[in-house]
Amino acid sequence: MRPHTLTFGRPVPGAVPDPDGRWRLTWTGTAVMGILNVTPDSFSDGGRHAALDAALHAARRMRDAGVLILDIGGESTRPGADPVPAHTELDRLLPVIRALAGEGVVLSVDTMKPEVAAGALRAGAHLINDVTGLRDPDMVRVCAEAGAPACVMHMQGEPRTMQKNPVYADVVAEVHGFLRAQAARVLAAGVPDVLLDPGIGFGKTLEHNLALLRATHALTAGPHPVLIAASRKRLIDYLAGVPDAAQRDPGSLAIHLHAARQGAALVRAHDAAGHVQALRVQAALEP
Numbered sequence: 561m562r563p564h565t566l567t568f569g570r571p572v573p574g575a576v577p578d579p580d581g582r583w584r585l586t587w588t589g590t591a592v593m594g595i596l597n598v599t600p601d602s603f604s605d606g607g608r609h610a611a612l613d614a615a616l617h618a619a620r621r622m623r624d625a626g627v628l629i630l631d632i633g634g635e636s637t638r639p640g641a642d643p644v645p646a647h648t649e650l651d652r653l654l655p656v657i658r659a660l661a662g663e664g665v666v667l668s669v670d671t672m673k674p675e676v677a678a679g680a681l682r683a684g685a686h687l688i689n690d691v692t693g694l695r696d697p698d699m700v701r702v703c704a705e706a707g708a709p710a711c712v713m714h715m716q717g718e719p720r721t722m723q724k725n726p727v728y729a730d731v732v733a734e735v736h737g738f739l740r741a742q743a744a745r746v747l748a749a750g751v752p753d754v755l756l757d758p759g760i761g762f763g764k765t766l767e768h769n770l771a772l773l774r775a776t777h778a779l780t781a782g783p784h785p786v787l788i789a790a791s792r793k794r795l796i797d798y799l800a801g802v803p804d805a806a807q808r809d810p811g812s813l814a815i816h817l818h819a820a821r822q823g824a825a826l827v828r829a830h831d832a833a834g835h836v837q838a839l840r841v842q843a844a845l846e847p
């Protein structure tokens with residue numbers, strides 16, 4: 561099983577300081593990034609405290625189950641989703657980040673907005689997961705200044721319209737080429753490290769998604785750790801007839817076990833405990 565490393569410009573739970581003043585988080589095989597969505601409507605009404613308690617309870621259960629990273633999101637990026645203002649996103653994220661900082665788990669924040677990333681990093685988050693792939697120079701600056709690595713994801717178009725008519729001449733070459741070029745650009749600008757993610761479902765047809773998943777090994781052969789995030793996505797409905805997203809954990813796991821066999825460093829999952837269990841069993845079965 562392959563070792564993976566993610567480098568941070570400041571201390572992070574589980575990371576070891578280096579003589580060069582950076583902190584290295586190292587793991588072997590495929591780790592889990594657990595999804596924590598804090599986008600409840602109840603945040604705007606009297607259920608605010610209950611919603612915060614529920615989010616913290618879910619986060620601690622994922623941590624105890626053995627996730628490496630928690631990915632906290634305050635805005636849905638689902639196809640057709642409406643954007644949320646920065647202050648609303650921060651309002652949802654900050655209480656959760658403040659409560660979980662210091663609880664021994666690496667905190668990633670899933671945001672497209674530099675001002676949200678900056679606020680989240682100040683509050684104790686460690687990593688930025690930006691589905692726009694750090695195309696905004698302000699996002700690059702925020703990550704570099706905070707010493708936070710970033711997940712660089714590929715997306716064609718923007719969330720509201722991306723599934724209308726995605727077109728590629730060669731999807732694998734284009735997506736991998738974009739990720740490699742962005743990684744070089746972002747690292748040159750001072751961001752300490754990157755995770756690369758082909759962006760399953762972000763401006764891609766079923767055939768595009770399958771081609772990218774089958775080619776995961778070509779991306780993992782490169783120098784950067786790779787994240788695959790297919791949890792509960794629509795391609796599972798297309799492949800197996802599961803219209804209810806909440807019922808798609810078995811299909812998610814099948815995709816993520818395949819990604820693990822192809823060398824993915826991380827998989828992003830709603831059913832974090834189920835993924836930790838299955839990945840441990842698969843790892844033990846490898847010769």
Ligand code: HH2
Pocket residue numbers: 595597633635636637638639670689690691711713757759760787789790791828
């Ligand atoms: N997909 C979603 C959100 N964040 N981040 C990365 N790096 N890669 C992804 O593929 C990815 C992501 C999908 O978002 P949403 O539809 O809001 O749902 P959820 O956060 O529950 O997955």
